[in-house]
Amino acid sequence: MPRGRASRARYEHRRRAALGRVGNWAWSRARPAALARDGWRCRVAEVAAGTYRPELGPWAGTLVVSPECSGGDRALLQVHHVRGTEVGDDPRWLLAACRACNLATGDPRARDARPDVVTRW
Numbered sequence: 001m002p003r004g005r006a007s008r009a010r011y012e013h014r015r016r017a018a019l020g021r022v023g024n025w026a027w028s029r030a031r032p033a034a035l036a037r038d039g040w041r042c043r044v045a046e047v048a049a050g051t052y053r054p055e056l057g058p059w060a061g062t063l064v065v066s067p068e069c070s071g072g073d074r075a076l077l078q079v080h081h082v083r084g085t086e087v088g089d090d091p092r093w094l095l096a097a098c099r100a101c102n103l104a105t106g107d108p109r110a111r112d113a114r115p116d117v118v119t120r121w
């Protein structure tokens with residue numbers, strides 16, 4: 001990722017554009033709705049521990065709690081796609097996550113792919 005605030009903003013804009021997020025009306029509604037439902041704080045640790053939104057349990061193991069979790073800092077809040085972006089922006093599979101936890105967790109589908117590589121050894 002490029003360094004610096006301006007280039008990071010451009011990078012984020014391009015990344016969101018690639019994901020179809022820029023000018024995406026549904027996402028512009030789904031994102032704040034998901035954050036409001038989750039109380040505007042990072043819920044990764046609670047879901048991973050099974051103490052919040054137990055319906056996400058099957059995917060709790062894909063979550064990684066960052067040691068730099070910023071909790072309820074709204075400026076650093078993002079929305080994690082618990083089942084990956086493949087299933088779309090269904091609010092049931094969206095989770096308020098701080099930037100650090102979202103980055104540490106990454107794409108759950110990428111994580112699923114890893115054991116396939118290991119079995120080839």
Ligand SMILES: [Zn+2]
Pocket residue numbers: 042043044045066068069070071097098099100101102
């Ligand atoms: Zn966090």
